[in-house]
Amino acid sequence: MRIQQEAKENREGKRSSWVGEPLYVGVDLHKNKSWITAMTKEGQVRFSFELRNKVESWQKVLQLLPEGSKIVFEASWNWFWLLELIGERFEVSLAHPLRTKAIASAKLKNDRVDSHMLAHLLRTQLLPQAYIPPREIRDLRELVRFRATLTRISTIVANKIHALLAKNGLSLAYSQVFGKKSLLWLRNLQLRWPYKSQLEAYILLGEQINRLKEALMEKIKREAEARQEVRLLRTMPGVGDFLALLMVAEIGDIERFASPAKLVSYAGLSPAVRCSGGRRKRGRLAKEGNKWLRWAAVEVAMHIKRLSPHFAAYYNRLAARKGKPTAQVATARKVLQTVWFMLKHKQGYIEKGASEHLLGTAP
Numbered sequence: 001m002r003i004q005q006e007a008k009e010n011r012e013g014k015r016s017s018w019v020g021e022p023l024y025v026g027v028d029l030h031k032n033k034s035w036i037t038a039m040t041k042e043g044q045v046r047f048s049f050e051l052r053n054k055v056e057s058w059q060k061v062l063q064l065l066p067e068g069s070k071i072v073f074e075a076s077w078n079w080f081w082l083l084e085l086i087g088e089r090f091e092v093s094l095a096h097p098l099r100t101k102a103i104a105s106a107k108l109k110n111d112r113v114d115s116h117m118l119a120h121l122l123r124t125q126l127l128p129q130a131y132i133p134p135r136e137i138r139d140l141r142e143l144v145r146f147r148a149t150l151t152r153i154s155t156i157v158a159n160k161i162h163a164l165l166a167k168n169g170l171s172l173a174y175s176q177v178f179g180k181k182s183l184l185w186l187r188n189l190q191l192r193w194p195y196k197s198q199l200e201a202y203i204l205l206g207e208q209i210n211r212l213k214e215a216l217m218e219k220i221k222r223e224a225e226a227r228q229e230v231r232l233l234r235t236m237p238g239v240g241d242f243l244a245l246l247m248v249a250e251i252g253d254i255e256r257f258a259s260p261a262k263l264v265s266y267a268g269l270s271p272a273v274r275c276s277g278g279r280r281k282r283g284r285l286a287k288e289g290n291k292w293l294r295w296a297a298v299e300v301a302m303h304i305k306r307l308s309p310h311f312a313a314y315y316n317r318l319a320a321r322k323g324k325p326t327a328q329v330a331t332a333r334k335v336l337q338t339v340w341f342m343l344k345h346k347q348g349y350i351e352k353g354a355s356e357h358l359l360g361t362a363p
Contacts, residue, residue: 022068026118028111029053029073029082035111036061037119038069048112058085065090072122074100075130080138092132095121098288099128133252140223140249145292147216147242150209154178157206161186164198178206220245228346229254233339235348237311238303243296247339250293254344260337267293269333294332297339301331308351311335 023038037048072093121127158177174182224230224241233244257263268289305315318327
């Protein structure tokens with residue numbers, strides 16, 4: 001194995017020229033394999049090879065690296081396990097995928113080139129970095145994201161039931177598909193066997209998902225009660241334990257965001273701006289950013305426009321001028337702006353004018 005050969009050469013002193021010298025390691029991380037390139041501060045490549053993503057293989061690689069080495073990989077969907085494996089032995093940086101691509105685009109693109117470029121950007125201090133949340137926040141995100149995923153699945157099942165009823169010329173008179181009255185009505189329906197069997201399966205699936213959601217909510221409530229930031233956000237109309245905890249988990253440290261606009265941009269709720277010939281044009285939402293925070297902001301906006309007089313006035317004014325979809329997005333943007341002020345100043349929400357952000361102390 002290539003790694004074993006590297007280790008053997010290192011023990012025999014054949015690689016003594018770089019033993020003890022900190023290296024800059026770029027990792028092009030994929031699901032099953034990764035390409036690793038290590039270079040010195042001067043840019044000389046010490047080794048570059050492909051590696052299977054197995055714990056034992058990675059442990060051998062980490063043993064090869066001198067103390068003080070730095071490692072970088074992109075913020076893909078599967079980087080968590082590698083960060084946990086590396087632990088605190090080496091300094092880890094997370095590359096922002098889109099910004100890295102903008103800086104280091106190349107005609108020739110493969111795994112070797114990508115890992116080489118990551119190592120190069122790291123050693124030259126040109127790496128556009130992404131936020132690495134601490135373990136506590138990562139665990140919290142897993143909890144609330146799983147709850148949000150179950151909600152989405154439940155919505156899909158409910159829509160399937162609506163579609164099945166429509167095939168039979170029926171419609172549901174209740175707003176909650178899995179409410180007690182609704183379920184009693186659905187179970188008493190006389191349908192032909194192919195539709196009846198589907199309906200029974202959807203009901204069973206929906207009830208099971210709701211039981212899982214209820215069990216998770218007990219954990220979420222305990223986590224929410226232990227955090228001051230959650231207690232602050234719960235003072236906003238329409239914000240409960242789940243949405244408050246979700247926003248806190250996805251935002252992390254509010255000090256990362258210098259202004260409300262930075263938080264809005266992080267959630268992907270800022271319109272794309274194109275400048276050409278001295279003209280500035282605002283387009284559709286860029287939708288680049290944290291999709292979970294964006295979803296939470298939209299959910300809060302749906303509730304707060306009914307519960308808050310000044311948010312209602314803000315939404316209705318925009319809806320009359322630009323339509324409901326635009327007003328909904330603008331309200332979600334305003335929600336995040338208010339959240340920034342509340343977390344930044346550690347103060348609760350007070351109902352004031354639509355253009356103001358006046359806050360008071362949370363209970």
